Amino acid sequence: MAKLIARRLAFGVLIVWLVSVIVFLATQLLPGDAARELLGRYATPASVAYLQNEMHLNEPALQQYLHWLSDLVTGHWGKSLVSQDSVAAIVGNGVKYTGLEMILTTLIATPIALAVGSLSAMRSEGALDQVLSVLTLILVALPAFVIAIALVFVLATTVFHVLPATSLVGSSQPFWSQLEYVILPTATLVLAVVPYPIRMIRASMVEVLRSDYVSLARLHGISERRVIFRHALPNAIATTVQVTALNLVFLAGGVVVVENVFNYPGIGYAFVQAVNDRDIPTIQTIVVVLAIFYVLVNLVADVLVVLVTPRLRVGAAKATPRLEDVPLSLEPMA
Amino acid sequence: MSPSLREGTTRESSFPTRRKFVAGSLAAVGGVALAAAGCSSSSTSAPASSAASTTPRRGGTLTVGSLGSTSDSLDPNTLTSNMDLERCFNLYDTLTYFPHDALNVQYGLAESMELTQGASVATIRIRDGITWHNGKPFTIDDVMYTFSRILNPKNPGEAAGSLASINQNDMQKLDQRTVRLKLNYPDSIFPERFYIPQTSVVPVGFDPANPVGTGPFTYQSFTPGQQSVFTRYPNYWMPGQPYLDKLVIVDFSDNTSQVNALLSGQVDAIDSVPLNNTSTIQGRANLKLLKASGGYYQPIVMRVDAAPYNDVRVRQAVRLLVDRPQMISLAYNGYGTIGNDMPCPSDPAYPHSLPQRVQDIGQAKSLLKAAGQPDLSINFVTADEDYGLIPGAEVFVQNAQAAGVKVNLNVIQASVYNPKFTDWPFTQGYYGNKPLGIMIALRYIKGGTLNDTRWNDPETNTLYFDALKDTNVAQRNEKFQAIAQILYDRGGDVIHSFRETVDGYSSSFDGFTADTATGWSLGQYRFREVWTS
Numbered sequence: 001m002a003k004l005i006a007r008r009l010a011f012g013v014l015i016v017w018l019v020s021v022i023v024f025l026a027t028q029l030l031p032g033d034a035a036r037e038l039l040g041r042y043a044t045p046a047s048v049a050y051l052q053n054e055m056h057l058n059e060p061a062l063q064q065y066l067h068w069l070s071d072l073v074t075g076h077w078g079k080s081l082v083s084q085d086s087v088a089a090i091v092g093n094g095v096k097y098t099g100l101e102m103i104l105t106t107l108i109a110t111p112i113a114l115a116v117g118s119l120s121a122m123r124s125e126g127a128l129d130q131v132l133s134v135l136t137l138i139l140v141a142l143p144a145f146v147i148a149i150a151l152v153f154v155l156a157t158t159v160f161h162v163l164p165a166t167s168l169v170g171s172s173q174p175f176w177s178q179l180e181y182v183i184l185p186t187a188t189l190v191l192a193v194v195p196y197p198i199r200m201i202r203a204s205m206v207e208v209l210r211s212d213y214v215s216l217a218r219l220h221g222i223s224e225r226r227v228i229f230r231h232a233l234p235n236a237i238a239t240t241v242q243v244t245a246l247n248l249v250f251l252a253g254g255v256v257v258v259e260n261v262f263n264y265p266g267i268g269y270a271f272v273q274a275v276n277d278r279d280i281p282t283i284q285t286i287v288v289v290l291a292i293f294y295v296l297v298n299l300v301a302d303v304l305v306v307l308v309t310p311r312l313r314v315g316a317a318k319a320t321p322r323l324e325d326v327p328l329s330l331e332p333m334a
Numbered sequence: 335m336s337p338s339l340r341e342g343t344t345r346e347s348s349f350p351t352r353r354k355f356v357a358g359s360l361a362a363v364g365g366v367a368l369a370a371a372g373c374s375s376s377s378t379s380a381p382a383s384s385a386a387s388t389t390p391r392r393g394g395t396l397t398v399g400s401l402g403s404t405s406d407s408l409d410p411n412t413l414t415s416n417m418d419l420e421r422c423f424n425l426y427d428t429l430t431y432f433p434h435d436a437l438n439v440q441y442g443l444a445e446s447m448e449l450t451q452g453a454s455v456a457t458i459r460i461r462d463g464i465t466w467h468n469g470k471p472f473t474i475d476d477v478m479y480t481f482s483r484i485l486n487p488k489n490p491g492e493a494a495g496s497l498a499s500i501n502q503n504d505m506q507k508l509d510q511r512t513v514r515l516k517l518n519y520p521d522s523i524f525p526e527r528f529y530i531p532q533t534s535v536v537p538v539g540f541d542p543a544n545p546v547g548t549g550p551f552t553y554q555s556f557t558p559g560q561q562s563v564f565t566r567y568p569n570y571w572m573p574g575q576p577y578l579d580k581l582v583i584v585d586f587s588d589n590t591s592q593v594n595a596l597l598s599g600q601v602d603a604i605d606s607v608p609l610n611n612t613s614t615i616q617g618r619a620n621l622k623l624l625k626a627s628g629g630y631y632q633p634i635v636m637r638v639d640a641a642p643y644n645d646v647r648v649r650q651a652v653r654l655l656v657d658r659p660q661m662i663s664l665a666y667n668g669y670g671t672i673g674n675d676m677p678c679p680s681d682p683a684y685p686h687s688l689p690q691r692v693q694d695i696g697q698a699k700s701l702l703k704a705a706g707q708p709d710l711s712i713n714f715v716t717a718d719e720d721y722g723l724i725p726g727a728e729v730f731v732q733n734a735q736a737a738g739v740k741v742n743l744n745v746i747q748a749s750v751y752n753p754k755f756t757d758w759p760f761t762q763g764y765y766g767n768k769p770l771g772i773m774i775a776l777r778y779i780k781g782g783t784l785n786d787t788r789w790n791d792p793e794t795n796t797l798y799f800d801a802l803k804d805t806n807v808a809q810r811n812e813k814f815q816a817i818a819q820i821l822y823d824r825g826g827d828v829i830h831s832f833r834e835t836v837d838g839y840s841s842s843f844d845g846f847t848a849d850t851a852t853g854w855s856l857g858q859y860r861f862r863e864v865w866t867s
Contacts, residue, residue: 040719041719041748042755042783042784080404082404083406083559152598156597156598157594157597158597161599164600165600166600169560260587260588260591262591263591263595265560269587273403273404276403
C-alpha cells in the first residue's frame with residue numbers, strides 16, 4: 001500500500017511539473033508580449049518598456065522559468081504584478097471561498113446521487129427510471145453557465161426576486177453572515193455535477209442487483225430492504241468514492257465559469273481576473289495549485305477505493321497490487 | 335503603490351471587457367513644442383450648476399456596479415481604468431472640468447487661469463476657502479506639488495504627456511493662492527488639459543494608502559477588485575452638493591453579473607450596458623437607461639503616406655462607400671449618431687454646417703476610376719479589441735462590394751496588431767472624445783502618438799501652432815475649425831458615426847445627466863449631482 005502511494009505520488013510530482021512547463025510556455029511564449037497586451041494598443045513605448053522590465057520579460061525564457069520554479073518550490077510565491085498583493089494571499093482567499101462551495105456541493109450532491117441512483121436501479125427500466133434518465137441526460141447536456149443563468153433568471157432577476165443575483169461578498173462583514181450569497185452558486189454546481197454520479201451509481205447498482213449473490217440472498221428470503229442496504233449498497237461505495245473524486249476534480253475547473261457568473265470571490269474568479277490582467281505569477285500559481293489538487297484528489301480516491309473494495313484490500317495486504325489492478329483515476333468530464 | 339501597470343494609458347471604453355484602452359488625452363503629445371510670442375488672455379465662465387427638474391433631496395446611499403479588477407487604485411495621478419476614474423472623480427477635484435453638454439471648459443478648483451505672452455505664461459489662481467478632507471486648507475502649494483508629482487521624470491503620472499507644456503522647474507509662487515508658470519511652449523489649450531481625473535490635485539506629501547482629497551466624497555474603505563465605500567464630505571465647496579450620504583462602488587468582472595445585479599436590485603446604477611443587452615433593462619418600470627452620444631468613435635483609418643491611399647480621390651471614394659446609418663444599426667445596435675469624417679462633435683470649434691456626407695456608390699466609382707483604381711482591392715487588417723469594431727468592418731466589406739471594391743478583411747490577434755498599430759495601411763482605431771485641440775495634437779500632427787493616418791500636412795501644422803499661440807478663444811477655435819474642415823476635405827479616416835454610451839440606473843434616483851461632452855458614463859460619474867427621488 002505504502003509503495004502504491006509512493007508510486008502514485010511520484011507520478012503526481014511528474015504531472016505537476018509537466019503542467020508547470022506547459023503553463024509557463026503558454027503564458028510566456030504566446031505571440032505578442034504580455035506587457036503590451038496588458039497596456040493595450042495606445043500605450044506609450046516608455047510604459048511598455050517599464051512593464052517589460054517589471055515582468056522580467058527581457059530575460060531568456062529558460063531563466064524566467066527556473067526563476068519562477070525555484071520560487072514556487074521554496075514557497076516564495078511572490079507578488080501579483082497588478083495589485084502587489086502576495087500571490088499566496090490571493091490564492092488562499094480564493095481557496096477559502098471555493099473550498100466552502102465545493103464542500104457544500106459535495107455534501108449535497110453525493111447523497112442525492114446515491115438516493116436517486118439507487119432508486120433508478122431498483123426501478124430499472126421502469127417509468128420512474130426512464131424519467132430520471134431523461135432528466136439527468138438533459139442536465140448533462142447543459143453547460144454550467146446555462147444552468148447558472150437560468151437559476152438567476154428564475155430566482156433572482158425576472159420571475160422571482162428571492163435570492164441575490166450576484167455574490168457581493170463584503171470583506172467588512174464575516175462571511176458566515178453572508179451565506180445567502182453561496183446558495184445560487186452552490187445550487188448551480190450541484191445541478192451541474194449531480195447527473196454523472198447518478199448515472200454511474202445506477203449502473204453499478206444495476207450490475208450488483210443482477211449478481212449471483214443478490215439473487216441468492218433473495219432466494220434465501222431476505223427482505224428486499226435488507227438486500228439493498230446490507231448487501232447491494234456497500235458494493236456501490238467504491239463507485240461513489242470515484243465519482244465524488246471525479247466531481248471534485250470537475251468542480252475545481254467548473255467553478256471558473258460559475259464563479260464569474262455570480263461574481264463569487266473564489267479561486268475561479270481570481271483566475272479570470274488574473275488572466276484579464278495578464279497577471280502571470282498569479283495565473284501560473286493558481287494553475288499549479290489546481291494541478292496539485294487534481295493529483296491529490298485522485299490519489300486519495302484511489303486509496304479509498306482500495307480500502308473499501310475487499311478484493312483489492314486483500315490483494316493489498318498480501319502483495320502490493322500492480323498499478324494496473326487499481327481502478328484508474330477518472331478523467332474529468334469538462 | 336507601484337506605478338507598474340498604470341503608465342501611459344487610460345481605458346475609456348469599458349465594454350465588452352474592461353481591458354480596453356485609449357491613451358487619448360494622456361499619451362505624450364510628442365513633437366509639438368515650439369516657441370512663439372504674443373499677448374492676450376484666456377477666460378472661461380464660473381462653474382455651471384447641473385440642470386435639475388425637481389428639487390434635490392439630502393441623504394441616502396447610492397450603490398454603483400462597475401467593471402473593476404485587482405489592479406484598481408485610488409491614486410488619481412496614475413489611474414488607467416474607468417473604475418479608477420469613477421472613484422477618483424468623487425474623491426478628488428480637478429482644476430477645470432467640462433459641463434455635461436459641450437467641451438466648454440469650466441473652472442473647478444481653479445478660480446482663474448490667465449494666459450499671457452502668447453500663451454507662454456500661465457497664471458493659475460485657486461478658489462478661496464476650500465479644505466481637504468482632513469481639514470487642512472487647500473493652497474497653491476498642493477497644486478505645485480501635484481504638478482511635480484505628475485511630471486516626475488523617474489515616475490511620471492498618466493497626465494505627464496498632457497501637461498508637457500509645464501516646466502516644473504519654472505513655477506513661481508506669487509501668493510498662497512496663485513502660481514505663475516513659464517510654459518515650455520505656447521499652449522492656448524492649457525485650461526482644457528485639466529478636465530481629466532489624472533490631473534486631480536492631491537495634497538502635499540500625498541499617500542495613496544490614505545487618500546485625502548477635496549472631492550465631494552471622503553474615503554471610508556477600499557478593497558481592490560471588490561468594493562469601495564465613500565461618505566459625504568460636508569464641507570464640499572460646491573454649495574449644497576453632494577446630496578447623498580454614502581457612495582458604494584462594487585467591482586464586477588463581467589457585464590452579465592453587472593446587469594444581473596441591477597436587475598435584482600443589488601446595485602442602483604451600472605455603467606456601459608452592453609449595447610446588445612439594453613432591452614433587458616428597457617422593459618423594467620423601476621429602471622432607466624441613460625443614453626449619451628459623447629463623440630466616441632471607431633474610424634476606418636487609411637495611411638495617407640501609403641499607396642493607393644496617398645491619393646485623396648481614393649480616400650474620398652472610400653468615405654463615399656460607407657452606409658453610415660447601416661453602420662450605426664448593425665455595429666452599434668442603433669446606439670449611435672452619424673459622423674461626418676471629423677472628430678469631437680461636442681467641441682465648440684466643430685463645424686456643424688458642413689454638408690453631411692452620405693453613401694454615393696456612383697461618385698465613389700468615378701473617383702476610383704479617375705484615380706486609376708477602378709478595380710481597387712483593399713487589405714483591411716484589424717483586431718477585435720472593442721465593441722463594434724468587427725461588425726463595423728463587416729458592414730464596410732458589404733458596402734464596398736456594391737461598388738465592386740474587393741475587401742480582404744483580416745482580423746488578427748491584438749497582441750500582434752497593437753505593437754505596430756500605426757503601421758497598417760488600412761485599418762480601424764477607437765478613440766474617446768476630447769477637446770479638438772488635444773485630438774489634433776494626438777492624431778493629426780506629425781509625432782502625435784496616435785497619428786495612425788500619418789497625417790503630416792503643412793497647412794494643418796501652421797494653423798495648429800498658430801492656434802496654440804492664440805489666447806483669444808474665439809480666434810483659436812476658428813483655426814481648429816479650419817483644421818476640421820481640412821480633415822473633412824481630404825483627411826485619412828472615415829469617421830462614420832459616434833457610438834453612444836448607455837448606462838442603467840434605478841428610477842429611485844435622480845440627477846443623472848447624459849454627458850454628451852465627454853461621453854463618460856453616468857454623467858461623468860459625478861455622483862455629487864445625484865439624489866434619491
